[in-house]
Amino acid sequence: MASLKDLRGRINSVKNTRKITQAMKMVAAAKLRRAQAQAEAARPYAERMEAILASLGAAVASAPGAPQLLVGTGADRVHLLVVVTADRGLAGAFNTNVGRLARARIRALEAEGKVVKVLTVGRKGAAYLKREFASRIVGEITFMGKKRVEFTDAEAVAVRVTEMLEAGEFDVCSLIYNRFRNVITQIPTDQRLIPTPLPEGEAAAAVGPQALYEYEPGEEAILATLLPRNLAIQIYRAVLESTAGFYGSQMTAMDNATRNAGDMINKLTLNYNRTRQANITRELIEIISGAEAL
Amino acid sequence: MATFLLELVSPEKLLLSRQVEMATIPAAEGEMGVLPGHSPMIVTLRGGVIRVQENGAETERLFVGGGFAEVSPERVTVLADEATPLASLSRADAERRVAEAEAALREIGNDETEAKRDLALDRVLSARAMLDAAQAA
Numbered sequence: 001m002a003s004l005k006d007l008r009g010r011i012n013s014v015k016n017t018r019k020i021t022q023a024m025k026m027v028a029a030a031k032l033r034r035a036q037a038q039a040e041a042a043r044p045y046a047e048r049m050e051a052i053l054a055s056l057g058a059a060v061a062s063a064p065g066a067p068q069l070l071v072g073t074g075a076d077r078v079h080l081l082v083v084v085t086a087d088r089g090l091a092g093a094f095n096t097n098v099g100r101l102a103r104a105r106i107r108a109l110e111a112e113g114k115v116v117k118v119l120t121v122g123r124k125g126a127a128y129l130k131r132e133f134a135s136r137i138v139g140e141i142t143f144m145g146k147k148r149v150e151f152t153d154a155e156a157v158a159v160r161v162t163e164m165l166e167a168g169e170f171d172v173c174s175l176i177y178n179r180f181r182n183v184i185t186q187i188p189t190d191q192r193l194i195p196t197p198l199p200e201g202e203a204a205a206a207v208g209p210q211a212l213y214e215y216e217p218g219e220e221a222i223l224a225t226l227l228p229r230n231l232a233i234q235i236y237r238a239v240l241e242s243t244a245g246f247y248g249s250q251m252t253a254m255d256n257a258t259r260n261a262g263d264m265i266n267k268l269t270l271n272y273n274r275t276r277q278a279n280i281t282r283e284l285i286e287i288i289s290g291a292e293a294l
Numbered sequence: 295m296a297t298f299l300l301e302l303v304s305p306e307k308l309l310l311s312r313q314v315e316m317a318t319i320p321a322a323e324g325e326m327g328v329l330p331g332h333s334p335m336i337v338t339l340r341g342g343v344i345r346v347q348e349n350g351a352e353t354e355r356l357f358v359g360g361g362f363a364e365v366s367p368e369r370v371t372v373l374a375d376e377a378t379p380l381a382s383l384s385r386a387d388a389e390r391r392v393a394e395a396e397a398a399l400r401e402i403g404n405d406e407t408e409a410k411r412d413l414a415l416d417r418v419l420s421a422r423a424m425l426d427a428a429q430a431a
Binding site: 042045051056215221 | 304305307308321335337338361362364371373375
């Protein structure tokens with residue numbers, strides 16, 4: 001049985017933990033709001049970009065000599081997975097969920113006899129995958145120490161991917177990240193980047209007649225600058241969603257931790273009071289039985 | 295006078311979305327004035343200044359560092375890499391950027407691919423346009 005002093009010590013330490021988790025929850029909530037605003041601000045650009053790409057890409061994709069960024073290398077042997085996680089933990093299962101999806105994908109692809117390469121964005125993903133797949137990791141990128149992720153940061157990742165494509169280091173590229181649905185739900189998502197997915201059938205028809213547009217300079221020249229930018233914006237969007245999701249997840253996790261700490265304090269306090277009462281009762285019995293013995 | 299919807303978006307935010315009478319945009323092959331009812335076009339942009347006219351007067355001037363524009367009869371969407379109102383351009387920033395871009399271009403040398411050199415050259419031109427714009431403001 002723990003002594004009263006021990007119990008007091010434990011109660012105090014859990015109280016301190018609760019203070020910390022509560023503060024972290026507040027911080028996460030404030031940062032979440034900022035991250036969400038940033039993610040929303042980026043949305044119009046991505047949407048317009050998609051529309052232009054859809055009208056342009058469909059026309060060019062079927063032509064021979066279409067850019068690799070659009071149609072890929074034509075092969076399907078080497079897969080590059082870009083895994084986006086957070087740089088920090090203490091956010092529940094946030095990083096683990098992405099890691100688990102990535103692991104499942106790697107396993108599935110390798111079972112099909114494909115070669116897998118992994119590029120991690122964010123420190124936690126690298127740490128998670130290194131244990132099992134260290135030999136597949138071709139690069140690690142982190143945004144540690146940055147207050148907010150700028151578009152240029154995402155562009156740097158895109159440049160890296162483009163360079164690898166040009167060097168023929170992979171055929172298909174997908175992005176694995178946590179899609180932000182709401183504060184409590186983040187959905188680990190696997191999104192194909194290269195070859196660029198284009199709307200087909202009805203969706204393509206809905207985009208409207210493409211032949212109407214005049215291009216200046218030519219279609220290929222526009223596409224050549226548009227595609228890298230599209231890649232960057234897709235990555236940027238994933239990073240922003242992941243950041244927003246991270247703070248959402250951290251907020252939930254810290255809220256739970258705060259509540260758990262509260263429960264624990266209640267239990268320990270109850271225990272403490274019982275022990276105190278037991279001690280008093282015992283002392284009384286000792287005194288009374290002592291007095292009776294006389 | 296007739297108007298059309300001008301939208302100016304950068305990756306980081308939506309900067310402008312309203313009805314205007316005329317917009318002058320720095321297309322890659324020369325400045326382009328767009329009035330309502332323009333035939334549909336998709337153009338690339340170089341570094342330069344977008345001018346906006348409303349009610350017969352120039353109301354807004356913004357520097358863009360490059361990007362795309364989609365023109366249709368009732369709407370113009372400019373996807374800018376970055377966009378700053380001329381008033382908030384700083385000359386020192388522009389000068390620094392010119393210096394950086396020029397250094398990057400020199401570094402590339404002749405053994406790199408043509409596409410890379412073009413990209414670096416575009417950066418230099420865009421930075422110079424920014425400096426010009428900053429001086430004019």
